[in-house]
Amino acid sequence: MQKGVLLVNLGSPDSPTPKDVKPYLDEFLMDGRVIDVPPLLRNLLVRGIILNTRPKKSAKAYSKIWWDEGSPLIVISERFTKKLREHTKLPVALGMRYGSGSIKEGLQELADKNVDEVLLVPMYPHYAMSSYETVVVKAMEEQQKHFPDMKVTTMPAFYSSPEYIKVLGDSIAEGLKDFEYDHVLFSYHGIPERHIRKSDPTKFHCKIDGTCCSINSVAHHTCYRHQCYDTTELIKAYLGLPEEKVSTSFQSRLAGDPWLKPYTDYEFERFAKEGKTRLAVITPAFVSDCLETLEEIAMEGDEEFKEAGGESFKHISCLNDRDEWVSLMAKWILEWEEQAKLPV
Structure with missing residues (x-):
């Protein structure tokens, strides 16, 4: 063959x-x-x-x-x-x-x-x-x-592959090297909460309440929310990032149904008001920069964060090529x- x-x-x-x-x-x-x-x-x-x-x-x-x-x-x-x-x-x-x-x-x-x-x-x-x-x-x-x-x-x-985490982590480390940050936000593409439940093969595990992701289950193989948080935790551990300076959020929602939270744009405003004025943003749901990373985050996100009182904003590029x-x-x-x- x-x-x-x-x-x-x-x-x-x-x-x-x-x-x-x-x-x-x-x-x-x-x-x-x-x-x-x-x-x-x-x-x-x-x-x-x-x-x-x-x-x-x-x-x-x-x-x-x-x-x-x-x-x-x-x-x-x-x-x-x-x-x-x-x-x-x-x-x-x-x-x-x-x-x-x-x-x-x-x-x-x-x-x-x-x-x-x-x-x-x-x-x-x-x-x-x-x-x-x-x-x-x-x-x-x-x-x-x-x-x-x-x-x-x-x-x-391949979100949790050790080899992938190393390549992604090294890329992020390079992006953070010359940037003095108060916080690092891992912003993932958002999806409706119902997609999580629909993708759950057990039909009962996923509750989207912050606890089910930590309980081992076959549901994790198709649980986007769990996988996103897992990537954040693995990168945080690989790079030795301080617990209090790292969090996860979700971007690009449509009006109407509830989508995965917290919402990225809300987080931009919250960080600025809390005095976290130097923000680095990573978009690990994508391997290639696109409209969501280049316009929604690198451009609009920068503007939203600074309008809320932020001072320095850095979007770290995807792995690209x-x-x-x-x-x-x-x-x-x-x-x-x-x-x-x-x-x-």
Whole structure:
């Protein structure tokens, strides 16, 4: 069998214009694992309300972070893929869950190279139904429909892998090196609380009350909240960060249903009012900088924190295409290729 690798990231509009943002948002928000309500209600909510106003606002946000080469997330993902190809003998393709450069196109690229055994790598450290899970489900749908003879193995969420924690921790240490901070905030992508319960295979463990995450359970394998807090604790221990200077929060919520708390923007205001005027922010839910990290945190977060009385704000970049991160992914791929071993 010829083995190959498919990396899958979120995706991006083709340009920072309402014309291109609208179809991208339509595909993204009509995903039943992103807005998990009945199809008719989702259609009414997305196409009847959100898409009438959101594309213009989102296009303005994208235009603030757009690079000459294109969308930062796409450019970074392509750079990472190019470097990874230099570290492995296997064919490596890149696909996006939404927008151009689809998962189907990525699988086709591998099939054209006679690949019939694929390692699917969702470029998300943590398991969530709106990120990791939807990538896996979409990839399997495309495989079964268009590539029935292709075998697909999925890389598990790697949020707690000691090797990953080392690479991420070293990157964070480098970002903190010349910054005298009062507090370090680990800000993760937010999801509705109901997603945590829906992802609980036991249907009773997850209570989102601050205690269930500390009780060992099979539910932790698909519990985004637990995994985020685990990453924070592991990085804190690896770097020896003071307990009182580290916390976790969640960003990017929609109005209506309760989302994971505490909310990042509320924390910005709270820290400033408590006299924590020098804040470092890390966004470990992403391996590639994107709209949520570059605009929502690095730009808007900076502004919100300083308006509340903060003085110094530093967003520490994602791993992006750091050589150490590329080398680790290449190591995982080699282990899979030779021993069918994946990160633990």
